[in-house]
Amino acid sequence: MTTEVRLIVVPYDSGHREQRMGRGPLHLIDRGAADHLRRGGNPVSMQRIDVDEPFSMEGGTAFRLHALVGEAVAAAMADGAFPLILSGNCNTAAIGTIAGIGKATQGAVRPAVVWFDAHADYNTPETTETGYLDGMGLAMATGRCWTPMTAALPGFRAVSERQVMLIGARDLEAQERVDLDRSEIAQAGIAELRHGNVPDSLATSLDGLRAAADVAYVHVDVDVHDPGYGGSNHYAPKDGLSPDEVRAAVHAVADTLPVRVAAITAFDPSYDTDGRMVDVCFSLMSTFVEAGGSR
Secondary structure (H helix, E strand, O other), X not given: OOOOEEEEEEOEEOOEEOOHHHHXXXXXXXXXXXXXXXXXXXXXXXXXXXXXXXOOXXXXXXXXXXXXXXXXXXXXXXXXXXXXXXXXXXXXXXXHHHHHHHHHHOOOOOEEEEEEOOOOOOOOOOOOOOOOHHHOHHHHHOOOOOHHHHHOOOOOOOXXXXXXXXXXXXXXXXXXXXXXXXXXXXXXXHHHHHOOOHHHHHHHHHHHHHHHOOEEEEEEEXXXXXXXXXOOOOOOOOOOEOHHHHHHHHHHHHOOOOEEEEEEEOOOHHHOOOOHHHHHHHHHHHHHHHHHHOO
């Protein structure tokens, strides 16, 4: 049985439409993302998210996008579709998705957040060295910051740290590293995934997720990949995962929990000079559908 894939396209970076990483979602659409998925046998629909505001503010626009993404995710789930989010920023996809799952299930389902990223996005306004809102997405998701504004989002409820798994992070700020190591977030580093069987490397962490959550939201910031496999964005450090390692980890998650929502974020096409990251993203989309959308 095939499932409709609902592409939710959010072409924003730091509140700005179609700038920098905000160009990535539409670049993937223009390169044939929907047709790629249809060739796999799944019907595909698309919804673009836009904020109609005369003046863009990073924080204000971001939270408006969170609400709109939450509505779109909830509607897709109600329609029996598989929401696949293409977003410039991580926080937009993640906070909106958590709200959408909560709205669609009336809070009865505990979502695991499986976060693939070169960065932990675990900063807060008090700890950040840059002031970059998109470096706070996982902290927002776990209720460490911006709590009055996230609480105002219909359906949003912060996830427990035990419901979170961080995969592939290798570029963290100093206090962020301290806070992360003090947390209950499960971490899977590059070395443990690179050497040996990926499902075996993740087994203990996945057992913890199985106990703490009912479904999974799989979030992939494309800079989790090593730049040698294709350019992703300005922030991408070296020594990342291969596309095969990322896909194997996604399948391991899907063997543990039903994957109900997935996202690809932070792709700036100006860094993908040879088009290889587009191919990586397309392959990852197919993996998401195989792991979750067709089950």
